[in-house]
Amino acid sequence: MSKVRELQQRRGWAWTVVVGIVKPTLLALTKRDWRHGEKVPATGGCVVVVNHISHLDPMTLGHFLYDHGRLVRYLTKDALFRTPVVRHVVRDAGQIPVRRQTEGAATAFAAAVDAVRAGECVGVYPEGSITKDPEGWPMRGKTGSARIALATGAPVVPIGQWGAQEVLPAYSARPHLFPRRTTHYLVGDPVDLSDLADQPLTPELLREGTDRIMAAITALVEELRGERAPAVRFDPRSSGINEIGNPHQQKREHG
Template identity: 60%
Template sequence: MQEPRGWAFGFAVLVIKPLLLAATRRDWEGGEKLPESGGFVVALNHISHIDPLTAAHLVYDHGRRPRYLAKSGLFDNPALGFFMRQAGQIPVKRDTRDAVGAYAAAVDAVRAGQCVVVYPEATITRDPDLWPMRGKSGAARIALETGAPIFPVGQWGAQEILPPYTRKPHLWPRHRVAMRVGDAVDLDDLRDRPLTPEVVAEATERIMAAITAQVEVLRGRSAPAERYDIAVHGDRFKKRKA
């Protein structure tokens, strides 16, 4: 492990990693592409509430300590919030002024040589077949602002352990969790341009296309030509969450 863990992250590894090893069969590809040092961004699809743990397992076992942009609601519990902050996680209040502070914290973390993990979809996919949705701009903005590489990761299998918006995990039999790390997304032609909405949108589309390509390899299928967009197609989980 190249990076210092801190007590909170070390405790989480001690407790969570054995559970993941017992409940999953790992099928990882391309993890050696993640840099051994220096700041970078990992961007991946979101299919289950448990996949931040499986993604952290991938990053950690390749020598880096992941920092997540996490929903602020997770920090509302004083004990959990204290623990997550001690572990270096970054709370995000979406659609508020505080989201700007979270973005700045993520940029500072990457510039300080850390690994920041972002879900560009910002929530579990609503696509009926769990394909990646239309992405939001955060991951692209962090990569463009810092000049750091951004690595697309496709994942599949975590939804079998904990299906979207359910509470009861299926831990047995052990489920295959496949994760595939792609080459860094090519944003070189965009980095010296002003961060206009058009530039950010183009970078976001490239990131989502790269993530989707990894998922297609893992699933052995082609994704729909049009990405699911909650603003257009609606939130099919809204009633379930209410």
Template identity: 60%
Template sequence: MRVRKLEQNRGWAMTVAAGILKPTLLAATSRTWIDGEKIPATGGCIVVLNHISHVDPLLSAHFVYDHGRLPRYLAKSGLFTNKYLGGFLSSAGQIPVERLSRNAIGAYDAAVKAIAEGECIVIYPEGTLTRDPDLWPMKGKTGAARIALATGCPVIPVGQWGAHEVLPPYTKKPLLVPRKNIVMKAGDPVQLDDLLAMPQGPETTAQATDRIMDAITAIVADLRGETPPAERFDPRARGVREIGNPHDVARRTRRTRKRKPSR
């Protein structure tokens, strides 16, 4: 496992975060980093990953940081409402996103600007934890593809596995014993050159999104040693809510069934 020295100026917020989080992650997990040097050492780029646990951002930040880049995230705007946390996140270069609102366009503009300034943006194209029952990457949203097509920057796919054993999806209690191994592997840049030369529109963006998700899925399949589903899970097509815990409906249904009928 090779690591690359960080050349960027971290700033006070990143220095504090790295000083607290990195030793904690080193103590709580073991790591297998593969091909992280494929993340460009300099210049604007996008790192895209599959999303299987709420602890993913901390672990992917560790991966990106260990390979010489400061990760910039598109973070939920609600995190910025607290004066102190919001100030910390802003100082760390994180970008607020107002999901399901017209203001989401502001996050797109901010991400494009960050790329132009040479930043490394980390994006989970699925937009939320995967709803696939077996935790395979599901159908992606178009944000990463739109930013990539607007900037022409490299898009580096990263597959990861193991975070769900540290903090299973939709749970709050981490499972730290026994110590879990986190595996992350970077792939070659997603080939989008032909799409950059085409007129931009929904069809082009959809093709770019599919290529990004295909690249991530291929790496995850390699890490798991398994074959992914022939058709990617699509929450909208399955009638699954895109926000919140998808298991909540099942829990409410079970509770209702247990109630005795009134007389």
């Protein structure tokens, strides 16, 4: 279990409310296996990149980072900013709206870059959605996290996670609360993108950076699971699956 750190940032009312509700709930309902949390920078701008396995894991990751002294700003689907009550919370908590698969994603990128340059911790799920790999492995990543990192020069901190999907399975609304499941987090060393810095952000360069990020995350997940990931990462597009949304629902609709 990695050693926790005290939060140095001002929380604001939204974070105070969320921490007051979510943290005690997670402490009561889950067990924790947290490793190398000290590798998350205590201060300064950084990009935290992590695999996505459940609708629960933004809360478990937020708990992990909070107990290691950081408030995370996620790139969050913009629908939450139109949801009653929730919209006030995500705005005050500094979350960043992103309109996936639209030109509006550029606005989210600019906001993320500004946040990192202001010394904040920005959390990115490079896959863009909960993994659609049949065995839950990290799938092919999108280039946003590499783009933010190369635009800011900030460290890219990879985190592998496993276990949240046992509490709340992917694309399910039915949690499995008992017996208590364990959420596993393992932090790796920053991804080295130094040789890609100060170069034109071509699609090839961004893909190289993204592949390094996904390789680092996948290696951490392999360590947590004690298994080897497939040699080729799952790609929804080449598999005929929409990149966002519930893949099981899509199969039923087209079945």
